[in-house]
Amino acid sequence: MDAEIRQFADSLMARNASGHTVKSYLGDLRQFHEYLTRTEDSEGNPKTFSVQELDARIIREYLGHLHWQNIEKSSIARKISAIRSFCRFLCKRQILTHNPAKLIRSPKVPQKIPNYLTVEDCVTLIETPDLNRPRGRRDRAILELLYACGLRVSELTGINIGDIDFGEALILVRGKGKKERLVPFGNHCHRALKAYLEERRSQTDAQSPVFLNPRGLRLTSRSVRNLVEKHLRAALRSNRLNQKISPHGLRHSFATHLLNSGADLRSIQELLGHKNLATTQRYTHLSIGHLMEQYDKAHPRAHTKA
Numbered sequence: 003m004d005a006e007i008r009q010f011a012d013s014l015m016a017r018n019a020s021g022h023t024v025k026s027y028l029g030d031l032r033q034f035h036e037y038l039t040r041t042e043d044s045e046g047n048p049k050t051f052s053v054q055e056l057d058a059r060i061i062r063e064y065l066g067h068l069h070w071q072n073i074e075k076s077s078i079a080r081k082i083s084a085i086r087s088f089c090r091f092l093c094k095r096q097i098l099t100h101n102p103a104k105l106i107r108s109p110k111v112p113q114k115i116p117n118y119l120t121v122e123d124c125v126t127l128i129e130t131p132d133l134n135r136p137r138g139r140r141d142r143a144i145l146e147l148l149y150a151c152g153l154r155v156s157e158l159t160g161i162n163i164g165d166i167d168f169g170e171a172l173i174l175v176r177g178k179g180k181k182e183r184l185v186p187f188g189n190h191c192h193r194a195l196k197a198y199l200e201e202r203r204s205q206t207d208a209q210s211p212v213f214l215n216p217r218g219l220r221l222t223s224r225s226v227r228n229l230v231e232k233h234l235r236a237a238l239r240s241n242r243l244n245q246k247i248s249p250h251g252l253r254h255s256f257a258t259h260l261l262n263s264g265a266d267l268r269s270i271q272e273l274l275g276h277k278n279l280a281t282t283q284r285y286t287h288l289s290i291g292h293l294m295e296q297y298d299k300a301h302p303r304a305h306t307k308a
Contacts (some may be wrong), residue, residue: 003038006053007031010091018180022156030084037064053092058102061085065106075109082108118255119247124149126242127252128190130233136201137216141229143191143198144213144221148230148249150191151175152256152274155223155249163199164208168192177275185273257282261289 007028014024038051038060068078086103093101119127128145132138147158157175165174171192172184187195199212211220230249237243247255253274260270271282 003035003051003053006092006097007035007088009095010088013091020156020178023178026080027084027087030081031088034064034081034085037067053097056089056092056098056102058105061103061106076111079108079111082106117247117251118258119243119245119251121259123243123245123247124252124255124259127233127237127247130237130242133197139194139198139201140213141233143194144226144229145233145252146191146194147173147187148252149256150187151185152253153185154178154253154275155226157275159211159213159221159223159226161212162208163206163210163212166195166212168196175275178277181275183272183275254285257285258289261285 010031011024011028014027035051065078065082068081082103086101086106089098089101089103092098128142128149131141131145133142144158147153147161148155151173153175154177157177160176161173167173171187173187175183175185177183195212199206202214213221213226215221215225227249230247230252234243234247238246257270257274260273261267267279267282267286270285271279274282276282
């Protein structure tokens with residue numbers, strides 16, 4: 003089964019699946035394989051398992067094992083998705099005659115409310131870096147771009163200088179599955195990017211990374227998360243901010259603020275690079291909350307008791 007899992011991973015990469023997806027699916031399938039081979043045969047050797055032995059009963063037993071271990075429903079749902087995709091791959095390769103995971107139901111995952119900041123708190127966080135230092139100007143540009151364009155961290159680190167059109171105020175973004183989209187950015191982001199890039203003395207060709215570390219290499223996603231956390235801690239210590247947020251929280255803030263300001267859901271879907279509108283619809287409850295707040299403030303009979 004190891005060989006088939008490696009072939010499946012190769013097929014995902016050939017289809018331009020994101021590195022995160024490949025890593026997650028690979029880890030989930032290896033855990034599944036470990037479960038299937040956890041016992042020993044009569045001679046004390048590790049049990050072997052052939053993919054031809056896969057059936058719905060075995061998969062259900064594995065799910066029962068996961069529930070017994072108190073694995074979160076969201077993690078179980080992802081593992082089922084990995085197994086289901088793996089079985090589809092085996093069917094396409096005619097290694098299996100039917101997909102044993104096709105009728106396996108995923109657990110109902112509670113919908114999590116995306117965490118986000120107010121507009122004022124976003125400004126506070128963005129203005130935290132010290133602009134008298136080169137690294138501060140870089141960090142300001144990063145924070146401006148995360149919020150101005152609602153980018154994923156992996157999308158931000160993948161941007162090259164040639165992807166930025168300052169004349170049209172557009173950035174070419176490569177999202178999940180290497181899908182490209184154009185995202186506009188505003189004046190504050192424009193100024194922050196210009197201030198950062200104008201002091202760069204090397205690697206200024208079109209294919210050069212926009213954001214570099216002190217060694218002149220492309221900034222990693224982990225580094226971006228660390229710098230956001232650093233500036234967040236600074237803002238919290240100074241009592242200018244009272245809510246924690248992740249880099250992805252700036253993306254949620256971007257979407258929420260657009261929706262609350264009247265942007266339509268389809269446009270936000272395009273800007274975020276969501277494949278399905280259902281993913282974007284997570285933000286509608288936030289808009290409803292905003293509308294209820296405005297109703298309570300403005301409607302003359304909102305507080306009238308029956």
